[in-house]
Amino acid sequence: MTPLSPFTADQLDATLARLGLPLERPAPSLANLDRLIDAALHQLPFENLDVLLEKDVDIDPQAVFAKVVEQRRGGYCFELNNLFARLLTSLDYRVTLLVGRVRWGLPADAPLTPQSHLLLRVDLEEGAYLVDIGFGGPASPRALPLRLNEELPGGWRLTGELGGELEMAARSSSGWQTLYRFTLQPQPWIDYAMRNWYTSTHPQSVFRLSLRVAFSEDGARLSLYNGQFTRRTASGAVEQHSIEDADELLAVLGERFHLWPAEQDVPALRRRLGELLAAQR
Missing domain, CATH: 3.30.2140.10 (Arylamine N-acetyltransferase)
Incomplete structure (x- = not known):
């Protein structure tokens, strides 16, 4: 099973209830996508408690559903964006899994960081959008249009060139702050297992420290x-x-x-x- 495997009807109802939303199945529109994102950010905490307790972080989609929905916990990107991808897929959105290298809090000339962040691309009639409810820093409460080298609504910016590495940044009182760098290359789910293993177990992982x-x-x-x-x-x-x-x-x-x-x-x-x-x- 992958995050692109739909929920059962009962799981879908339980996930919408976890987000504090009506159980009626919302149509796959941009407006409804934004409502889902905002609800997720206000109901699902980003957290690394299991990593600090040296527990295994199981990112199998069923295990994530049990932890975040049934046990009312949170998680980090491999869990929260995992669950959100399943929710969107179950609501007939077209979702692609992407991967990024976190740069938040680092100087521009800091060494290369590992591919340790899961984010989502969602394709709508209006075009391609980026969705991320699993970042531990600034978070956009709405889907961000895939438009490059211009300021996006809410104080966000994507720079780079299609086909190459892109950089996501948020505007702050001190200027633009880079969150992560990524490409639009779709990622197979099997590769996230090793990324999650590194993030949750490596002695130098920020989540261990x-x-x-x-x-x-x-x-x-x-x-x-x-x-x-x-x-x-x-x-x-x-x-x-x-x-x-x-x-x-x-x-x-x-x-x-x-x-x-x-x-x-x-x-x-x-x-x-x-x-x-x-x-x-």
Whole structure:
């Protein structure tokens, strides 16, 4: 099974309910695509708790459905965009799996990074669009038209040439910030297994070394990087504060990001969060 395998009728209903949407099957239009994206960003947290707990991250589509929909968890790109691709396919959208190299937070001359990000191309009557509900930084609440070298609505930009490497960037108060680089070459699902294995197990993977959580709230983007809590509004205003206690961090995960780890995982997670907070002091 791949993320392009449709849901059963019951799975489709459960996924729409998880997104807080009516169970009526929405037509595959651009307007409905934008509604699905916005709902996903406000209901499905980006998170790497399982990686920090050194648990296996299973990206088989059935396992992802069980975790994100049935257990009401979140995940990272190989999980969230995986689930979203299945949802869109089930609603008769034409979806292509793509892969990117994350550049967020890196200087322009930083060394090449691995192909560790899953994003989606969706083809509509209006043209080709890019969709990404699984990035831990800025996130567009609507599909972005595949138009190059111009500013897109909402403060986004795609640069490069068709057939070559493209760069996705978001406008911030300090200028354009690159998120990732990618091509439009369709990717076979089998290759994501190794990418996920690297991301979830390599000792130098950022997901092994830090807590990374993101969620949308009333149009603003919330994020946690270890103990640094940030809220960015659509206008670009930024609020930040530091969290220095593991129990407080667990409370913030639940109250602001709707992440309540299983009871048996709380002691190990508390210890791991304490280690990360100590390391940042």
